[in-house]
Amino acid sequence: MSSINHVTLKFRDGKETSVAVQQGESVLDAALAAGAPVLHQCRSGSCSSCTGHLLEGRAGMRAGASSTLLKSEFDAGERLLCLTEPQTDCTFSLNYESDVGATGAVKAHAFVDSIEKIATNVVRVTLELAEGAWLDFRPGQFIQVRVPGTDVTRSYSPSSTSADMPKIELMVRLLEDGVMSSWLENEAQPNDLLEIEGPFGNFYLREKVPVPHIMVAGGTGLAPILSMIDTIRRKPGRKPPVLLSFGCATPDQLFGIDDIELRKHWLPQLDARISVDRGDGDEYLIGNPVDALRVDDVLHADAVAYLCGPPRMIEAATHRLTELGLRPENIYAEQFSPSN
Ligand code: FES
Structure with missing residues (x-):
């Protein structure tokens, strides 16, 4: 050898x-x-x-x-x-164009604008880049945020888009005893200064396809998917049909429902299915976002799928979508695993 x-x-x-x-x-x-x-x-x-x-x-x-x-x-x-x-x-x-990695990640400073609890275990954090700072990202990519006073960094995919800059919006899952979670819940204040770095990741909206888009999101995996939907909405030209299947474990952990409703108004091609694993009533589908996929969701040979959530959901969604006829090379996925 x-x-x-x-x-x-x-x-x-x-x-x-x-x-x-x-x-x-x-x-x-x-x-x-x-x-x-x-x-x-x-x-x-x-x-x-x-x-x-x-x-x-x-x-x-x-x-x-x-x-x-x-x-x-x-x-x-x-x-x-x-x-x-x-x-x-x-x-x-490599399932990305050669210019995506050519620019590289940059470090920047950003101020905390607001922190809002939007579910029992999720907060929405809005940041504003410091004067003169810039950090470009494609919808779906992630940035790293250093927890102030520590060497610990955490990765988050913005739910906002580059067009919203200098604002950056994150959806952060709160973890018991998590370093970032504790800082956000106990110490963070508006105007606190954060060090961020990015963009990173090969999960991003591919540009040129006016074909049906299937988005499957679990928990805070919704964030990059919202960024992608907003990018599709803002792009000139004919919009593709977009199916969003989003789920959380229980109704009190659901969030982003108003964000999704708003996008349905802005983008009539958007169809959304919301699921909870456990719950009463008929407001939401019972099951996970993969269960909510139907046989007739994959009728177009070139349909693409974007999956973001826990590893088990990614695996199940990939299996289900290929079973329904989606080409494996048209499935893009990002696993969200909690770090503690
Ligand atoms: S750079 Fe290889 S898994 Fe992160």
Whole structure:
């Protein structure tokens, strides 16, 4: 076996780059050293930003490394490039254009504008970028926020869009004893200064498709989906039909219902189904947002889906949508796992 393997990275826009990967080196490290615009953030297997799809060759995950990649995703050829070591020459496809990672993340300061509890376990946090600061992101990408007075950072996908800048809106799930949750609940005040960094992530609204969009969101996974819906709404031209299936565990944990209603007024092509796992009455569907998907939701051969929520929901939604006929390459997903 050669101690150097040659890896070809194919971007969605057809551009390709080749990098030499030394034995023991990860594909991501070699790609970044060569200046390839590969998306990344944690470099430790937890953020999924560096996902690539193995097309040719053999490449495994670094021994002993833990990652967010599901076994079914690994078996289907998905790899986290920060933990991937090629065993032969390989080719990976990257499901984003080569210009997405070219600009890179920036650090900025932002002031807390408001903090509003919108469900028993969710707050809406509005930030305003400091004078002269700018941080561009695509709808669906995430930013990191440092908890003041600590070295701890947390990742959030804005529910707002770049068009709302300098305001940035986040939906933050409150966790018992969570570092950010405790700060938000006990200390945070309007005008507090935060350090933020971004954008990160390969989960973002692909631009050019006027085809049906299926959005499946669990919990605060709603935030990037709202950003995507607002972007679709604001774009000139014909709007695609958009189905949003959103769910929380119980009615007291539901939030964003007014936000969704407002968007239905603004975007008549938006159909929304709201589910709770447990609850009484007929106000909401009972079950999870995957249960709410129907056979006739996937009638268009080129329909696309955006999934954001807990790993189990992503896995179930991916399975259900492919079963209904959606092409696997048209499914984009972001897992939201609580960090504590
Ligand atoms: S960079 Fe975060 S999983 Fe690879």
